[in-house]
Amino acid sequence: MIPMARPMIGDEECAAVVAAMRSGQLAQGRAVAAFEEQFAAITQVPYAIATSSGTTALHLALLTHGIGPGDEVITTAFSFIASANCALYVGATPVFADIDLATLNIDPQDIERKITERTRAIVAVHLYGNPAALDRITDICRQHDLVLIEDACQAHAATFQGQTVGSFGTGCFSFYPTKNVTSGEGGIITTADPEIDRLARLGRSHGMPQRYLHETLGYNFRMTDLHASIGSTQLNHLEAWTARRVRNANVLRELLGDLPIAFQAVLPGARHVYHQFTIRIPRGRDQVAEFLKAHGVGCEIYYPLPIHQQPLYRRMGYDVSLPATEQAAREVLSIPVHPSLSDEDLFIVARTVREALAHVEATTLLPS
Numbered sequence: 001m002i003p004m005a006r007p008m009i010g011d012e013e014c015a016a017v018v019a020a021m022r023s024g025q026l027a028q029g030r031a032v033a034a035f036e037e038q039f040a041a042i043t044q045v046p047y048a049i050a051t052s053s054g055t056t057a058l059h060l061a062l063l064t065h066g067i068g069p070g071d072e073v074i075t076t077a078f079s080f081i082a083s084a085n086c087a088l089y090v091g092a093t094p095v096f097a098d099i100d101l102a103t104l105n106i107d108p109q110d111i112e113r114k115i116t117e118r119t120r121a122i123v124a125v126h127l128y129g130n131p132a133a134l135d136r137i138t139d140i141c142r143q144h145d146l147v148l149i150e151d152a153c154q155a156h157a158a159t160f161q162g163q164t165v166g167s168f169g170t171g172c173f174s175f176y177p178t179k180n181v182t183s184g185e186g187g188i189i190t191t192a193d194p195e196i197d198r199l200a201r202l203g204r205s206h207g208m209p210q211r212y213l214h215e216t217l218g219y220n221f222r223m224t225d226l227h228a229s230i231g232s233t234q235l236n237h238l239e240a241w242t243a244r245r246v247r248n249a250n251v252l253r254e255l256l257g258d259l260p261i262a263f264q265a266v267l268p269g270a271r272h273v274y275h276q277f278t279i280r281i282p283r284g285r286d287q288v289a290e291f292l293k294a295h296g297v298g299c300e301i302y303y304p305l306p307i308h309q310q311p312l313y314r315r316m317g318y319d320v321s322l323p324a325t326e327q328a329a330r331e332v333l334s335i336p337v338h339p340s341l342s343d344e345d346l347f348i349v350a351r352t353v354r355e356a357l358a359h360v361e362a363t364t365l366l367p368s
């Protein structure tokens with residue numbers, strides 16, 4: 001089976017963990033500080049605050065901006081659930097804007113339609129590693145005095161007009177095992193604002209500026225040095241692995257270019273880092289997925305049920321119509337693009353997609 005993801009953990013990571021264990025500092029010590037410094041440099045921001053996950057990074061980002069009950073947070077329903085749940089964690093209300101079906105990212109026009117006097121923030125997701133329309137979204141934030149949170153959990157080292165994502169607003173990244181780089185579990189917040197840095201550092205560790213002095217209501221969202229040491233080792237490879245993902249995506253686009261499928265559009269000046277390579281198949285997506293799996297090619301549907309239609313949100317009374325989001329959920333399919341694929345793997349993936357589409361076409365044309 002050609003898998004969808006393969007965490008690349010080698011001797012370097014193993015040695016780094018052992019060194020961290022022997023350092024005498026197991027949580028939020030020197031390895032965490034080094035990881036933060038390294039990530040701040042990559043993202044070209046003055047401050048980076050490591051957390052226990054991408055989810056806690058998002059939660060903490062909203063908290064540090066003072067978002068809470070009575071506030072509305074506009075986001076996309078075509079994402080992992082944490083992109084919206086972070087608003088719920090702080091007692092705010094997620095409001096869903098539809099996506100642009102071409103980029104699969106939040107549609108700035110629909111953001112504008114969803115703004116009310118209660119809107120405080122936009123959580124813009126760079127889905128699958130593809131930068132959202134940051135030029136238009138930052139304009140909207142400026143005009144309406146809104147906080148921009150970038151959910152860059154899938155978009156390490158992606159850029160927009162030469163600037164790294166996570167540096168346009170308050171950035172949140174994940175280091176979950178399947179991400180472009182991993183720390184096992186982990187997250188990080190990036191910011192240019194010293195006050196957000198201060199509040200995030202307080203919030204992730206029980207509001208303590210010094211031991212047993214609690215200035216704010218905080219949490220235990222700390223990263224361990226074991227995780228940070230894995231993360232630091234991985235960051236040394238980020239650029240090479242990203243270049244390989246981009247190259248693999250270009251090969252797949254070339255090999256699949258003549259088929260009746262849609263590729264994810266990339267905005268001018270954006271660098272997509274291909275956390276996922278996702279196509280849209282207008283007819284027979286589920287049969288194509290079954291065929292691929294039966295023929296040894298991993299594939300996944302991210303995401304089969306949009307957030308506004310999840311049981312949790314239905315129970316809360318969400319009954320909004322998001323036509324592009326719903327269409328994307330019916331049509332998307334992600335296929336392998338990770339850096340450890342060989343050229344032969346890529347050819348097999350492309351050939352099997354071609355065969356799957358032909359098979360589905362032939363079987364749907366048969367009289368029932």
Ligand SMILES: Cc1ncc(COP(=O)(O)O)c(C=O)c1O
Binds near residue numbers: 125187
């Ligand atoms: C878009 C998006 N947001 C948030 C998260 C949450 O990150 P984590 O799994 O590290 O909590 C993820 C990760 O799965 C994600 O893909």
